[in-house]
Amino acid sequence: MGSTPKINSERLKALLDGINRFGAGSPGAGFNRPAFSDADMAVRDWFAGQMQADGLAVTRDGANSVFGRFGDAVGPSIMVGSHLDTVVDGGAFDGALGVAVGLECVRAMKEAGVQPATPIEVVATSEEEGRFGGMLGSQAIAGLVTAEWLSSAADADGVLLADAMRAQGLEPEAVLGAARPKGSVKAFLELHIEQGPVLEREAIAIGLPEGATGIVNLQVTLKGTANHSGTTPMDMRADAFAGLAEIAVQIPDMIAQSPSEIARITIGKVELVPNHPHTVPGEATFSVIIRDASEGVMRGLQRLFYRATAAVAAKHGLAHEIEEKSVIAPVAFDGGLVDLLSEEAEALGLPARRMISGAGHDAQTMMALCPSAMIFVPSRNGISHAPEEFSEWADIEKGAELMLAALVRLAA
Structure with missing residues (x-):
């Protein structure tokens, strides 16, 4: 067993900044990485390269979700991450922060010499923002995509999902082969900005959603x-x-x-x-x-x-x-995982509030496959899906430390 792992805040910030070089407009204009756009494809290539450089075993599935595995090559894993795509003129934190925190936690564990007994998979899911009406990446992992939906799904401008994928050299039919078998993922954890005003208004460091609308x-x-x-x-x-x-x-x-x-x-x-x-x-x-x-x-x-x-x-x-x-469908998150996060937050001296997520997230889709839970960090003025989206770095660090503690405990 190595030393106690710690989040490297500067390294985490550099990783998030690296993600947000893709799809960045003029200052204050927001970020544009719609699913299967050139910017979305490029950021996935870059993030895969980051994980490869860290020695993770990197793979992609048929929906173009990207995975980096830390630990044994076989056996069930603990999955952590979020998404890299954005809405049009979206913010810097929605999705991208959860992906960056997932990789930083693995980096911190590797740096401290902590080898997980249960492998950890960092995931950057595909098409979470619903350009085509669903949460394609996590739905594919959970085996919830049907051939009928896949052939007919279209965005608000009438562009078919299948056509958007083919334009990037991807085969839509491969999405159906992305489903993970039951038991292959022991748990899914996702850190996300709250996208609402409750935590900031109540001056609470951590939100622990018990379910999502x-x-x-x-x-x-x-x-x-x-x-x-x-x-x-x-x-x-x-x-x-x-x-x-x-x-x-x-x-x-x-x-x-x-x-x-x-x-x-x-x-x-x-x-x-x-x-x-x-x-x-x-x-x-x-x-x-x-x-x-x-x-x-x-x-x-x-x-x-x-x-x-x-x-x-x-x-x-x-x-x-x-x-x-x-x-x-609405979903309740796994009570055992929410309790674990609550216990770890208390151990770190972080006030935590249980709540319901008003936004949809990959974690709710993943409940169809495995126990899932989330960590929220406060959003300034509750703003999201806009260039003004912002979370204080001190709040981000607290959420990242809680995620790290949870992963270390689960992976032991």
């Missing part, structure tokens, strides 16, 4: 009649945007009918056709994301939304279509 991803289309905005009387319009606006203002009432305090309905991407100043919009297509920690609450809100959309469409003389693009 589910996600229903809908695409709604309202079809009316495009017409001249000056000659068409207000009471004779079939205005698709007016329908969209009326649906949007009803969302607070839908939420008020829910028994949950964490339910969310969000209208995100919106497209109008025609999209001109002097034309009544004839068509509106928009995304709707429904989230809650309860499957029943989530589906209840979905039904409320469907009824409201039908009523508004009828009122405005619009045809309407709603397509369910994808569903990720």
Whole structure:
């Protein structure tokens, strides 16, 4: 047994900065590594090279997730990591921090001469941000991807997942072969920024999610009649945007009918056709994301939304279509792992708050394969998925030390 491993903060920061050289825009503009973009592919190559230089056994699966194994080449492993892809103009910490912390923990163990009895696999999962409607990398590892979904999944611009993969020299069918057998992964741990304001507001160092909300991803289309905005009387319009606006203002009432305090309905991407100043919009297509920690609450809100959309469409003389693009079920994380993290946080003198994650993460998908849990570190002003995303380095160090302590204990 070697000495007690310690996080090297400067080394961790250099690793995170290295990741964020890929997809970086002008200062303050955020980062762009959408799944299967050139920047996403390049950062994976670079990160694989970092792990190879550290002496890890590096592999990739059919979904283009990257793995670095520390310890025996055979037998079940403990997996640690997160994702490297970003939303458009995303922040520097979402996903990338969890990947960097995973590798830094292994580096710290190697430096201290700690050899794990159970191998540790650092993972950078593929396509977590849902460009194509799911969490492809972790879903592939957990064996949750179907051939039907794989052939039809598309992004908001209509680009098929299969085409995006082929454009980068990848075979979509290989995704189905990425599934790990039951028992091959003993546990999955993921460090992540909270992406919310709770930890900062309460001045608590660590968040320990006990579960994560589910996600229903809908695409709604309202079809009316495009017409001249000056000659068409207000009471004779079939205005698709007016329908969209009326649906949007009803969302607070839908939420008020829910028994949950964490339910969310969000209208995100919106497209109008025609999209001109002097034309009544004839068509509106928009995304709707429904989230809650309860499957029943989530589906209840979905039904409320469907009824409201039908009523508004009828009122405005619009045809309407709603397509369910994808569903990720709510999940409870493994109680034993959450308890272990709580114990290690207490041993390190770190205040920890149990909570529910309002965002989707690879860890919830991995629960289908193995026990999983997460560590949250505070986010300044709760901002994420934006260039202003930021976490204090002192908070990051605390989260990294907790992850290291947990891995050392689990791998012993």
